[in-house]
Amino acid sequence: xxxxxxxxxxxxxxxxxxxxxxxxxxxxxxxxxxxxxxxxxxxxxxxxxxxxxxxxxxxxxxxxxxxxxxxxxxxxxxxxxxxxxxxxxxxxxxxxxxxxxxxxxxxxxxxxxxxxxxxxxxxxxxxxxxxxxxxxxxxxxxxxxxxxxxxxxxxxxxxxxxxxxxxxxxxxxxxxxxxxxxxxxxxxxxxxxxxxxxxxxxxxxxxxxxxxxxxxxxxxxxxxxxxxxxxxxxxxxxxxxxxxxxxxxxxxxxxxxxxxxxxxxxxxxxxxxxxxxxxxxxxxxxxxxxxxxxxxxxxxxxxxxxxxxxxxxxxxxxxxxxxxxxxxxxxxxxxxxxxxxxxxxxxxxxxxxxxxxxxxxxxxxxxxxxxxx
Amino acid sequence: xxxxxxxxxxxxxxxxxxxxxxxxxxxxxxxxxxxxxxxxxxxxxxxxxxxxxxxxxxxxxxxxxxxxxxxxxxxxxxxxxxxxxxxxxxxxxxxxxxxxxxxxxxxxxxxxxxxxxxxxxxxxxxxxxxxxxxxxxxxxx
Numbered sequence: 001x002x003x004x005x006x007x008x009x010x011x012x013x014x015x016x017x018x019x020x021x022x023x024x025x026x027x028x029x030x031x032x033x034x035x036x037x038x039x040x041x042x043x044x045x046x047x048x049x050x051x052x053x054x055x056x057x058x059x060x061x062x063x064x065x066x067x068x069x070x071x072x073x074x075x076x077x078x079x080x081x082x083x084x085x086x087x088x089x090x091x092x093x094x095x096x097x098x099x100x101x102x103x104x105x106x107x108x109x110x111x112x113x114x115x116x117x118x119x120x121x122x123x124x125x126x127x128x129x130x131x132x133x134x135x136x137x138x139x140x141x142x143x144x145x146x147x148x149x150x151x152x153x154x155x156x157x158x159x160x161x162x163x164x165x166x167x168x169x170x171x172x173x174x175x176x177x178x179x180x181x182x183x184x185x186x187x188x189x190x191x192x193x194x195x196x197x198x199x200x201x202x203x204x205x206x207x208x209x210x211x212x213x214x215x216x217x218x219x220x221x222x223x224x225x226x227x228x229x230x231x232x233x234x235x236x237x238x239x240x241x242x243x244x245x246x247x248x249x250x251x252x253x254x255x256x257x258x259x260x261x262x263x264x265x266x267x268x269x270x271x272x273x274x275x276x277x278x279x280x281x282x283x284x285x286x287x288x289x290x291x292x293x294x295x296x297x298x299x300x301x302x303x304x305x306x307x308x309x310x311x312x313x314x315x316x317x318x319x320x321x322x323x324x325x326x327x328x329x330x331x332x333x334x335x336x337x338x339x340x341x342x343x344x345x346x347x348x349x350x351x352x353x354x355x356x357x358x359x360x361x362x363x364x365x366x367x368x369x370x371x372x373x
Numbered sequence: 374x375x376x377x378x379x380x381x382x383x384x385x386x387x388x389x390x391x392x393x394x395x396x397x398x399x400x401x402x403x404x405x406x407x408x409x410x411x412x413x414x415x416x417x418x419x420x421x422x423x424x425x426x427x428x429x430x431x432x433x434x435x436x437x438x439x440x441x442x443x444x445x446x447x448x449x450x451x452x453x454x455x456x457x458x459x460x461x462x463x464x465x466x467x468x469x470x471x472x473x474x475x476x477x478x479x480x481x482x483x484x485x486x487x488x489x490x491x492x493x494x495x496x497x498x499x500x501x502x503x504x505x506x507x508x509x510x511x512x513x514x
Contacts, residue, residue, distance in 0.1 A: 182492040242507055242511065292510075301429070302426070304378075306422050306425055309401060309460070345463050360456055373477045
């Protein structure tokens, strides 16, 4: 049974108290969320907290900070790759991180057992350089103001501004943030699953409120159309054609950071790091003879096309790849654009349903007649 | 102008099309010498990376050919191949790459030597009309 809980205190305070009480009552043995690793100017990283004090007013945990130093979907996969967790933990993640985790579970890279998934209607995150240059804290007031109005701050990731999947699916508990009035003084949590309801049962200061139809308020609908327009504009910027790709990935320095941070690129050994890509001398001689020259490092377009072929069906559009690219290549825009077309082809949304097979692991007996000669 | 003979890479399933191509040769069907055959154990073994490799090393066309649906030696490899083909075409289309039009999947069973000859004829003619792949001389690819 889905229901809502309204609290007469700010969102930050509500979430902190919820997490603290979950730890204090030993309903969970740990909480995965963002935390400060040093002083005010220190770094921010995902961490597993077991001490309830981390969630005190001055605690080091920062559960609602609009920042994504890693896609937590990949982190949850790492935690549960060998075997499911033996004790329950809570994880506070963004909708795209949740989708990534569901995808990874479907690809046998993790387990949902014993994880209480807490997510929120998402107002986007700031790029990593905002965290690195220390201006994250001072941006928070304008961030929350924008979120209350259902808008997005201009400086959040471009991927976030164009993201149409900001309402979490498969969360046990959803924190209503986007378009909520007065987040300083009140907050609503939606309990979407039996599991979510069990975990927060008996929490103090809560007043039950009827669940609005699916969180899809008029304002949320407006945000959908705004972001769709933004997405169209962003997709139109992609330089297409062979020349376009060569231009775009001509800037690539082959650092492979995009692959490293991608939650869906889970292969232990990437083809592009494998022995198959260690070419014999004859290969280079052949290439030189054919083209009269060779870009070094080579295959920057091949690398991205190969990655698209392997994971675009499951791309959750989190934007980590663009964020880490030192050459400012809009990797995520290209992947989201291609991902959208591949996913539409198979009527598939990554992370929508854990029971749904990824499209390249299944087939229909009769389909796609148009691709056969 | 120098005559253009397309350079097509054909990934053929060992159990059907490869045998059909063999039989087409034995039966002396005349086909253009355009297809470079790579013998696979199943059309489902064709990793999308093979197709990309062929294109990025300058192939003018890529053809995957396997067993008719329901006749796969391994039950369903060909149906996976069909999904992967659709996915790759969708990627090429979205990125505005001419490879979308230079990439084919066909079903040719072991007994269909004439059909194989027809597939090669048609696809070769199609590629001849498109001309050489622009990838061939791209230095910075």
